[in-house]
Structures are given as structure tokens and as C-alpha cells.
Amino acid sequence: MLKVENLNQYYGGSHILRGLSFDVEPGKVTSLLGRNGVGKTTLMKCLMGLVKSKTGRINFQGKDVTQAPSHERVRAGIGYVPQGREIFPRLTVEENLLMGLAIKPAGARIPEQVFELFPVLKSMLRRRGGDLSGGQQQQLAIGRALAMDPKLLILDEPTEGIQPSIIKDIGHAIRVVARRPIAQKISQSAEERQEVKDAIRKVADTGRVAILLVEQYYDFARDLADHYLLMERGEFIMRGLGADMDKDGVREALAV
Ligand SMILES: Nc1ncnc2c1ncn2[C@@H]1O[C@H](COP(=O)(O)OP(=O)(O)O)[C@@H](O)[C@H]1O
């Protein structure tokens, strides 16, 4: 889905991202861990085209987007929930969610899934974004990214400064989105059964969302990760399967 090769980025004279290569697969959560200041957000901004990468290649769904402007990446299906959320505080919850539909054809509606995952948003549609709690704003930012029906969802430290009950809801949402179960339908006829089978095959091939989750909250990142990457000063110093994170000593490496 996303393939990054030998990405380098500098701020002035300092080499911030150092030859990064990695893949993000559909239907999987890739957790990127690393302490403050190692370059995680800079990498996300490179993926979104908010800062230009100096050298290297970013390929999304078989297309080279290394030089593509941000809006093209969004249109291609990359949803981004920036660190610190960045919702529109003066717009209502509904208007914020509608911003997520900006790339959709006119008349597109906010997918019901957004409200299934975050019911609080439905009850607050008319409130101004800025009046929501931090956790609710984070749900709104994720809801806005989901409204565009992304193929790749990038979340930059979604649990930062958020209370435990909402962290749980966010974790649940990430799981649901990555492994979106196919709508279960009790089918009677052979045609209907075939229809469901075709739908399942289609989703298995292309319909699964890939998730890139930047986190410093180890337990949260581990519980969700299919794959992990550990970054230190702009380089990946460890990588592997989410299931191996404890055994690999990622928690200890993060604490050093
Ligand atoms: N706009 C910028 N100009 C110059 N240096 C920056 C800028 N943004 C971040 N940095 C520096 O780049 C490094 C990586 O920052 P960042 O990507 O935000 O790390 P992280 O998200 O892992 O905390 C840090 O040393 C930070 O101070």
C-alpha cells in the first residue's frame, strides 16, 4: 500500500531522517515508536507532502507520490490525523466532519461508521469544536479523517494527553478500521451468497485500510501493532512483528 525507500530529510544543516525504508500493508497496523524529537512527526509530514523530502521515494498504491502536493495525496486516499489534532475550533463538529468530505463528490454524506465508532460526535454535532474536551477533539480529528474513507490512515500520537476511557475507544476504532468486518448478511439464495463472497474477496484485496500509528504509549502501540518500527535519531534501530515487541525489548529500548 505504502512503500518508502531511502528517505532523507534535513532541517537546515541537521540530518533529521536518515535513509528510512519501510512498507505499510493493507489491513495491518504498523506502530512507529520513538522518544520525543527523534523525527516521527517529520516523517509523517514528509509522507503527507507538508515538508519536501530531500532524497528517496514514497510510493502509494503503486504510484510515485514523492513530489505530489498534499491535496493530491489526500485525494489518493491518505488520511492524516496530525499530532495535536488541529481541528477547526470555531466550526461545529458537523462542519469539521464535512471538511473531511471536501475531496468527495458533492452531496457525499458523513459515513455512519464515524458515529458508530464515536457516538459522542453525533450528540455534539452542533457544538463548536473548540468547546469539546481534548479527548473528544481527538475523536473528531479521527472522525474527520475517516469521513474521507481513507485507504491509508496516519495517526500521530492520538493518545497524547487523552484520558484512559477515550484512549480505549480510539484503540477500538483503530482495530475496527484496520480489520473492518464485512457487513454480515444472512443470505438465502445462491446469488446472494455469491454476492457476499465477491464482496469479501474485493475487501480482502483492496478494501482494507492500512494504518500507520505513531505512539510513545508503549502498551497502546503494542496492543494494536501487527508490525512495529522503533526510531532513534532519524533511523529505525529495531523493527519486527507486533507480537514480538515485548520479547524484542522495545519497551526497554524506548525507555533508555
Ligand atoms: N520546522 C522545524 N525546523 C527545524 N527543526 C525542526 C522543525 N520541526 C522539528 N524540528 C526538529 O527536528 C527533530 C525531529 O522533530 P519531530 O519530527 O517533531 O520529532 P518527534 O515527532 O519524534 O517528536 C527535533 O530535533 C526537532 O527539534
Ligand SMILES: [Mg+2]
Ligand atoms: Mg511528534
